[in-house]
Amino acid sequence: MDKVDVIVLGAGASGLMCAATAAYRGRKVVVLDHANKAGKKILMSGGGRCNFTNMDAAPKHFLSDNPHFCISALHRYSAQDFVDLVDRHGLEYVEKAPGQLFCEHSAKDLLDILLTEVEWSGAELKLNTKIHQVECQEGKTLVKTSQGDFLCDSLVVATGGLSIPTMGATGFGYEIAQQIGHDILPTRASLVxxxxxxxxxxxxxxxxxxxxxxxxxxxxxxxxxxxxxxxxxxxxxxxxxxxxxxxxxxxxxxxxxxxxxxxxxxxxxxxxxxxxxxxxxxxxxxxxxxxxxxxxxxxxxxxxxxxxxxxxxxxxxxxxxxxxxxxxxEGYRTAEVTLGGVNTKEVSSKTFESQKQPGVYFIGEVLDVTGWLGGYNFQWAWASGFCAGQYV
Structure with a gap:
């Protein structure tokens, strides 16, 4: 059995951001994903060029049953903060519409930056890993997988929503949330x-x-x-x-x-x-x-x-x-996002920790926070991932 400080379930935008942020703090982090490639939705978004943020990202551009929830994270990690990150790596990008930033060449350039950050931070990425079971024990979480068992202090659920199942989207994150007593607000396909x-x-x-x-x-x-x-x-x-x-x-x-x-x-x-x-x-x-x-x-x-x-x-x-x-x-098949999700009234807006189960965190699209079209949902991924990464 591998013992680590943090397990991140999901190698998407929010999961990779959280993993690198936590590992830079000295935490021993492993990212688990059932897919054969990290960041698949990043690669296909924006016609393959990924609208990775919006400089006008503000709470008014997000929908949630708890509209105040997103304010803290968006304030603590802004679009400019993410732009500063990609600037340090020399990413070339263009502003297609006011505030909407796209990779100039390919979304792969952005994904390479995230994977480089994960590597530099010391976080470990394990793909092709099927999750069999998640058990919350006394102050620890046991995750049983096709690559062995992992025990952690902090479990981060960054599994996304139900959008684009051909990319591997499942309702697994909602299942974990329900397992520990969370309310799941009704989900439906959106930006579709x-x-x-x-x-x-x-x-x-x-x-x-x-x-x-x-x-x-x-x-x-x-x-x-x-x-x-x-x-x-x-x-x-x-x-x-x-x-x-x-x-x-x-x-x-x-x-x-x-x-x-x-x-x-x-x-x-x-x-x-x-x-x-x-x-x-x-x-x-x-x-x-x-x-x-x-x-x-x-x-x-x-x-x-x-x-x-x-x-x-x-x-x-x-x-x-x-x-x-x-x-x-057209439903989840072509939807860019999933509306609804884990009830944010049961999650800390500061740390993203579950109020039902200490040591379990929810970030990104699995939460009931959905942005408008135009880079807002990626900014939510970066912000929620970064903020949770400060505490896991």
């Missing part, structure tokens, strides 16, 4: 594409591959960013963002011309009476989308002077509440 009703799917499939700027609104929250039509429904930043708030069966509003007001549409008839509304919309929207709109409004090809107020009002209503007929989401 939306599927549409079969009849609408056939129509929208003709638009597959085209994108346009929209405003998606659910529960009073609006995101104005691009939407991408797919063979299964819709995706793109605005859609992924709104799934943090929208659930199937609830109201979802899609405005495909958020830059337009009713007065704007009315003024076309006044200022350009010979121009058609088809011509006007073609300057704002993709041609194939305008063709679809024409099937609903054949009069778009006529001169604007010939249109009535009622026609223009109906068109405006169609554009501002474009019916995608949402059916559901």
């Amino acid at each position: 594409p939306i599927t549409v009703q079969p009849d609408r799917k056939a129509q929208l499939a003709e638009l597959s591959g085209i994108a346009c700027d929209i405003a998606a609104t659910a529960k009073g929250v609006t995101f104005q960013e691009p939407m991408l039509f797919t063979h299964r429904g819709v995706s793109g930043p605005s859609i992924l963002q709104i799934t943090n708030f929208w659930q199937p069966g609830e109201s979802l509003s899609i405005n495909i011309a958020p830059m337009l007001s009713l007065d704007d549409l009315m003024s076309i008839r006044q200022h350009s009476p010979k121009k058609s509304y088809e011509g006007f919309l073609s300057t704002l929207l993709p041609k194939r989308l305008v063709e679809l709109i024409k099937t609903e409004f054949p009069w778009l090809t006529e001169r604007s002077a010939q249109t009535s107020n009622e026609q223009i009002e109906t068109l405006f209503g169609y554009l501002s509440n474009f019916d995608i007929a949402p059916n559901g989401t």
Whole structure:
């Protein structure tokens, strides 16, 4: 049996961060993961270039049943702190959108930095290790694995959520939490594409591959960013963002011309009476989308002077509440994150230690803390991993 100070379950973003931080303090740390490679989600995120943080990461960009929980960690380990770390290693990165930092070349460059930190700190990484059993004993935790038994003072659960099971995601972290008496808040796939009703799917499939700027609104929250039509429904930043708030069966509003007001549409008839509304919309929207709109409004090809107020009002209503007929989401298969998880009211916001079982810690996505799209979830991984690493 191997006796160590700290066992970290999960070689993802938060787990690697925590392991290096704790080992630099002189703790004897081993990281266990059932996968054959560390940081698989890091490697595939952001189209293989990993949006590793957001310089605007603040509590307002995170969802939780306990919204104050994330404040302390985000304050103690900021986006700038992580940027300072990768700067020391010479990582080349770019700011694609305000605050959103991506690796300039490959996410592998970032993962190499994390693995280098783990190596330099003296932490040990064991992959291809199946966890058979976790037993909390008097002041110790026994972890039985396919590579032998390990006894530790501190167990860190950094196993992530249920998103992208093909990458090895499981509900194992939730099982450990429940085993020691924790409440698990309902989980669901989020930051995920939306599927549409079969009849609408056939129509929208003709638009597959085209994108346009929209405003998606659910529960009073609006995101104005691009939407991408797919063979299964819709995706793109605005859609992924709104799934943090929208659930199937609830109201979802899609405005495909958020830059337009009713007065704007009315003024076309006044200022350009010979121009058609088809011509006007073609300057704002993709041609194939305008063709679809024409099937609903054949009069778009006529001169604007010939249109009535009622026609223009109906068109405006169609554009501002474009019916995608949402059916559901693509689920965990393509979701970037899992909403819900271990109830943070039962975990210390300072140390990340369980209030149910001393010596057990929860960090990263396994907790009920979910960020918006745009690097926020990685920043939560770094912050929670670093902060827990100070105490394990």
